Amino acid sequence: MTRKHVLDGVKVLDFTHVLAGPTCTRLMVETGADVIKVEAAPVGDMVRFMPALKNGRSGYYIQQNRGKKAICLNLRDKRAQEIVHKLVKDVDVVVENFTPGVMKRLNIDYETLSAINPNLIMCSISAFGQQGELSNLPGFDYIAQAYAGVIDMIGEEDGPPYFPGLGMGDVSTGAHAYGAVTAALFHRERGGSGQHLDIALLDCLFHCHELNVQGYDGSGGELVPHRSGAHHFAVAPLGLFKGKEKYLVIIAIGAQWNNLLKVIGKEEFNDDPRFADNAGRTEHKQVLIDAIETWLASTESDDDAVRILQENHVPVAPVLSVPEAMAHPHLIERQTVRTVTDRAFGDVKVPGMPLRFSAFPDFPDLQAGFLGEHNSEVLSSVGYSESDIKTLLDDGVLADEPIPT
Amino acid sequence: MTQKHILDGYKIIDFTQYLAGPSATRLMAEMGADIVKVEVAPHGDPSRSFPFRANKRSAYFVQQNRGKKSLCLDVKNEKSKAVLTELIKQCDVLIENFAPGVIGRLGFDWETVHKLNPKLVMCSMSAFGQTGPLSHLPGFDYIAQAYAGVTSVIGEPDKPPSLPMLGIGDVTTGVHACGALGYALLDVHRTGEGQLLDISLLDCYFHQHEINVQAYSASKGKIVPRRSGSHHYAVAPTGIFQGPEGYIMILALLHQWPEMCKAMGREDMIKDPKFASNDARVENLQELIKVIEGWLQSFDTDEAAMAALQAVRVPVAPILTIPQAVAHPHHRQRGTIRKISDRMLGEFDIPGVPLRYSNFPDLLPLDAPFLGEQNREILGEWLGYSSEQIEAMESDGILINAQH
Numbered sequence: 001m002t003r004k005h006v007l008d009g010v011k012v013l014d015f016t017h018v019l020a021g022p023t024c025t026r027l028m029v030e031t032g033a034d035v036i037k038v039e040a041a042p043v044g045d046m047v048r049f050m051p052a053l054k055n056g057r058s059g060y061y062i063q064q065n066r067g068k069k070a071i072c073l074n075l076r077d078k079r080a081q082e083i084v085h086k087l088v089k090d091v092d093v094v095v096e097n098f099t100p101g102v103m104k105r106l107n108i109d110y111e112t113l114s115a116i117n118p119n120l121i122m123c124s125i126s127a128f129g130q131q132g133e134l135s136n137l138p139g140f141d142y143i144a145q146a147y148a149g150v151i152d153m154i155g156e157e158d159g160p161p162y163f164p165g166l167g168m169g170d171v172s173t174g175a176h177a178y179g180a181v182t183a184a185l186f187h188r189e190r191g192g193s194g195q196h197l198d199i200a201l202l203d204c205l206f207h208c209h210e211l212n213v214q215g216y217d218g219s220g221g222e223l224v225p226h227r228s229g230a231h232h233f234a235v236a237p238l239g240l241f242k243g244k245e246k247y248l249v250i251i252a253i254g255a256q257w258n259n260l261l262k263v264i265g266k267e268e269f270n271d272d273p274r275f276a277d278n279a280g281r282t283e284h285k286q287v288l289i290d291a292i293e294t295w296l297a298s299t300e301s302d303d304d305a306v307r308i309l310q311e312n313h314v315p316v317a318p319v320l321s322v323p324e325a326m327a328h329p330h331l332i333e334r335q336t337v338r339t340v341t342d343r344a345f346g347d348v349k350v351p352g353m354p355l356r357f358s359a360f361p362d363f364p365d366l367q368a369g370f371l372g373e374h375n376s377e378v379l380s381s382v383g384y385s386e387s388d389i390k391t392l393l394d395d396g397v398l399a400d401e402p403i404p405t
Numbered sequence: 406m407t408q409k410h411i412l413d414g415y416k417i418i419d420f421t422q423y424l425a426g427p428s429a430t431r432l433m434a435e436m437g438a439d440i441v442k443v444e445v446a447p448h449g450d451p452s453r454s455f456p457f458r459a460n461k462r463s464a465y466f467v468q469q470n471r472g473k474k475s476l477c478l479d480v481k482n483e484k485s486k487a488v489l490t491e492l493i494k495q496c497d498v499l500i501e502n503f504a505p506g507v508i509g510r511l512g513f514d515w516e517t518v519h520k521l522n523p524k525l526v527m528c529s530m531s532a533f534g535q536t537g538p539l540s541h542l543p544g545f546d547y548i549a550q551a552y553a554g555v556t557s558v559i560g561e562p563d564k565p566p567s568l569p570m571l572g573i574g575d576v577t578t579g580v581h582a583c584g585a586l587g588y589a590l591l592d593v594h595r596t597g598e599g600q601l602l603d604i605s606l607l608d609c610y611f612h613q614h615e616i617n618v619q620a621y622s623a624s625k626g627k628i629v630p631r632r633s634g635s636h637h638y639a640v641a642p643t644g645i646f647q648g649p650e651g652y653i654m655i656l657a658l659l660h661q662w663p664e665m666c667k668a669m670g671r672e673d674m675i676k677d678p679k680f681a682s683n684d685a686r687v688e689n690l691q692e693l694i695k696v697i698e699g700w701l702q703s704f705d706t707d708e709a710a711m712a713a714l715q716a717v718r719v720p721v722a723p724i725l726t727i728p729q730a731v732a733h734p735h736h737r738q739r740g741t742i743r744k745i746s747d748r749m750l751g752e753f754d755i756p757g758v759p760l761r762y763s764n765f766p767d768l769l770p771l772d773a774p775f776l777g778e779q780n781r782e783i784l785g786e787w788l789g790y791s792s793e794q795i796e797a798m799e800s801d802g803i804l805i806n807a808q809h
Contacts, residue, residue: 006592019615031588046659051616051639051683052623059619127720134735138720142643146654146722148741149730151645153570154559160635160652161724162567163644165558167615172577175609179580180760182587183436187411187764189594196763203741203759204580210424210572211456211465212727213742217754218457218464225727230565234456238547240556240565247565249551254451256543278456315543317551319566322617322630325554330539336553336611337618349622354608355585356534358515358601359592 005032005360010185011091013084014038014068015108017045019141019167020201021097021125022064023174024181028093029067029366030353036087036378037065037369041074041399044371055344055404062342062368063350070369071378072399075106079397086382088113088120092188093181097125100135110196119194121184125177129200141169144201149225153212156229173204211235236281237288240319243302247319250292250309253278259312264295335363342368344404372400410437410765415590416496418443418489419473422450424546424572425606426502426530427469428579429586433498434472434771435758441492441783442473442774446805449477449776461809462749468756471745472771474779477805484803486512491788494522497593498586502530505540515601525599526589528582534605546574549606554630558617561634578609616640636694641686645724647698648707652724655697655714662686664717669700740768747773749809777806 003009010033014025017039029035039045050060073080085108088094094113096103103109103124110122124130127139134147142163145151150169155162177199184195206213211234212225223234230247231239237260240247252260261267269275269291274284281288299305302318309316320328326349331337335352342348353363375398379389392398408414415438419430427450434440444450455465478485493499499518501508508514508529515527529535532544539552547568550556555574560567582604589600611618616639617630628639635652636644642665643656657665666674674680674696679689686693704710707723714721725733731754736742740757747753758768784790784804798804 003596006588027584049659052620052628054623059623060616063615063619128735129739129741132735132739137715138718139722140656140658140720142654142656143720143722146724147730147733147735149725149727150569150571150573151654151724152726155567155635156564160647161645162560163633163635163637164555164569165630165632165638166555166613166617168555168573168577168613171613171615172573172580175577175580175584175612176759179432179584179587180762182584182591183411183760184762186587186591186594187762189591192408192411193764198761198763199759200739200741202736203739203757203761206730206736206741207580207756207759208571208573208576209727209756210468210576212571213731214464214468214753214755215457216727217731218459218750221728223457225570227567227570229567230560232568233570239568242565247556249547249556251545251547310542313543315545315548317544317548319551319556320554321557322554322614322621323626324557325552325611326618326621328552330533330537330552331607331611334534334537334605334608336534336605336608339622345623347622348619350619351612351614352608354581354604354612355588356603356608357585357589358603359598 003032004364006357007031007033010034010093012036012093012095013087013091015094015096015098016125017097018047019064019170020173021095023171024123024125024177025068025095026064026066027174027178027355030364031355035068036374037068037070038084039070039072039371041072041396044072048371057342057344059345059348062340062345062348065368066340067364067366068369069374069378070372071375072372074397074399075108077397079392081107083379083382084108085116087378088117091117092121092185094120094122095125095177095181099138100126100130114194119188121181121188121194121197123177123181123197123199125173125199127201129202130198139201141167141201144205145169148202148205149209149212150205153225153227155227157227161227169201169205172208173199173201176204231285231289234282235278236285237292241289241296242293243296243305244299245302248296248302248305249317249319251315256314260314263308263312263314264291266291338363370401370403372398373403375400410769411762412436412438415439415498417441417498417500418492418496420499420501420503420508421530422502423452424469424575425578426500428576429530429582430473430500431469431471432580432583432760435769437769440473442470442475443480443489444475444477444776446477446479449475453776460749462747464750464753467747467750467773470773472769473774474783475774475777476780476783477777479803480511482803484798488784488788489513490521492783493518493525495787496522496525497590498526498528500528500530500582504543505529505531505535519599523599524593524597526586526593526602527599528586528602528604530578530582530604532606534608535603544606546572546606549610550574553607553610554614554617555610558630558632560632562632566632574606574610578604578606581609636690639687640683641690642693642697646694646701648701648710649704650707653701653707653711654722654724656720661719665714665719668713668717668719669696671696775807775809777804780804780806
């Protein structure tokens with residue numbers, strides 16, 4: 001039997017909405033799992049109303065929910081909870097990202113569901129985790145970023161912090177959850193039991209401090225991490241340098257330091273005690289910035305500067321805008337940016353699948369569900385008749401929307 | 406037999422250095438795998454020299470490499486290649502983050518290792534991927550970040566972009582690799598077939614554009630993602646506001662916006678066409694900011710202002726500095742931040758393990774290795790080399806070790 005991807009046959013019941021949770025189950029769908037997305041009646045996942053909107057359809061929703069079966073339930077109704085209890089008997093994984101406590105109030109928490117299916121793996125994703133004094137607060141990516149000391153590290157030293165314009169915390173947390181679920185599935189496959197996973201945005205964002213936490217604590221508070229605009233506060237040269245036209249990222253640490261000095265014609269810095277080590281280079285970074293920017297100004301163009309630095313093995317990059325990145329031949333060739341076709345929306349570009357498996361080189365063709373599109377299919381699979389389903393729909397226990405033809 | 410953790414008994418040969426690759430194997434060490442970190446003689450992982458350093462020891466290195474065994478050898482020497490070949494036959498995973506092509510020049514490209522061990526999963530991590538016109542270039546986190554269009558959306562619109570001062574891209578790419586490896590191992594368990602994973606920083610960074618890519622594409626260029634200082638360019642109110650004391654992050658989306666209007670005593674704004682929809686609020690952002698900041702200033706403290714928003718379930722947060730974040734009781738209580746002890750550096754804080762398993766609630770006691778610390782254990786106990794053979798390789802400079 002050929003399998004369509006690594007997770008072929010793995011069944012997932014997905015109570016997630018917005019971004020962090022849907023990222024986790026999106027990666028699972030891309031790797032072959034069967035995902036049933038349960039949306040809360042009457043309107044479903046709130047991102048169905050997030051931009052870009054066209055033909056009553058959200059590009060945001062499509063990007064995160066392709067390939068999932070959509071059912072829409074009023075989970076406050078006992079009959080909807082019963083449907084969940086029936087579905088959970090036959091699934092491997094439940095993923096949810098409600099505020100902690102909501103699943104319990106809906107009678108579909110880990111204790112209840114694992115009593116029905118002891119092998120169940122349940123992954124709870126939240127802003128602050130399932131316990132701790134902040135755990136009952138609602139939260140989004142940027143809220144957890146603020147609590148994780150991330151936002152404070154972005155911006156000019158003497159100005160307000162800046163807002164990073166993309167959902168890095170949510171997507172990263174989704175990828176963390178995906179990793180955790182895989183290990184739990186693996187554990188079960190080797191004969192272990194099911195279990196409950198507690199994944200928090202706060203933990204995952206804090207986890208990204210490679211330097212700041214150990215640097216602050218290990219130095220006994222001598223090294224205080226702080227935002228410092230376009231250049232790193234503790235490593236030099238590492239930052240954004242003014243090129244002829246735009247900004248370039250240049251990083252020259254280790255052996256690349258000598259390569260850079262050769263390129264910019266400053267080999268005498270090698271004998272300059274100010275630049276003997278990273279601490280000295282950081283202390284005197286303005287001298288380095290001036291020397292590098294003077295050289296950049298002498299080049300013919302940013303392309304020319306990038307080429308020369310690349311030829312000399314100095315890591316360099318142009319700061320591409322999102323439209324420029326989407327048009328870059330490397331991103332297109334690798335399908336880092338890819339076009340998907342939605343039945344109502346039409347073509348739309350989205351980020352590609354970042355996990356590449358040699359045994360499954362093709363990306364599956366997937367469609368995002370309309371609200372409640374798979375209500376009948378999913379409910380009939382656990383024994384509901386057509387008339388049962390109609391009653392539930394009439395009573396508002398199920399909800400759906402018309403599917404354009 | 407009780408299992409110490411989920412990956413108990415799994416062997417990983419780890420050629421990674423710096424941050425992205427070591428993040429992946431660090432998580433696997435936390436999950437109980439046996440990791441042999443192959444370090445290139447004579448100095449090993451370049452991050453052994455990264456700040457903060459004391460006693461010739463880098464806390465940066467310690468954070469990323471606890472629980473791994475260090476094997477430091479002259480990788481170009483034929484005797485070393487024989488050692489690595491034998492190890493690859495025993496391992497479940499090979500992971501590397503050299504520039505594409507380097508692992509092949511060392512003699513361990515995918516075709517070769519797949520023949521040596523058909524069950525082996527190999528994971529290659531790189532800045533730009535194993536294919537494509539940029540793939541040959543060296544790169545670090547911020548290089549891929551710039552190419553992914555990420556750096557361009559951070560900062561004031563009319564000023565240079567700003568660097569996010571933490572390794573978000575490297576750590577997240579490590580997490581992506583960890584997830585992909587887990588599923589590939591699950592596949593080996595079910596089919597007996599290994600495979601190659603190609604994970605790049607560029608892909609993983611680009612993967613995080615939740616709005617920018619689809620909105621630019623679907624709006625046919627009408628929505629142009631751009632940096633916009635302290636506030637989101639396409640969603641409002643979503644941004645950083647001046648509170649009575651410091652800065653406060655506030656997001657009031659969809660149903661939360663009317664709640665926020667009520668909390669501010671400005672029910673009139675709910676139906677005001679200038680603020681009734683997200684598009685209108687984005688268009689009138691400056692006025693919106695003035696109203697919100699004016700209201701925030703009516704409180705004596707940031708805490709009181711946040712409590713008023715929390716009472717109506719509007720997401721809000723203080724912008725914590727690193728010193729404040731590491732001291733926060735929630736972070737401590739949950740182990741988001743944890744204290745470890747190193748043999749040379751003593752006790753210090755690092756970020757906690759973000760993957761929490763109910764079956765394995767305890768964290769494993771792990772130590773970061775000295776350079777080449779387990780040379781003898783791996784050659785002797787894993788591969789059956791005699792003491793004489795090992796000593797000869799040490800005196801020939803093929804095996805290297807140090808007490809730090």
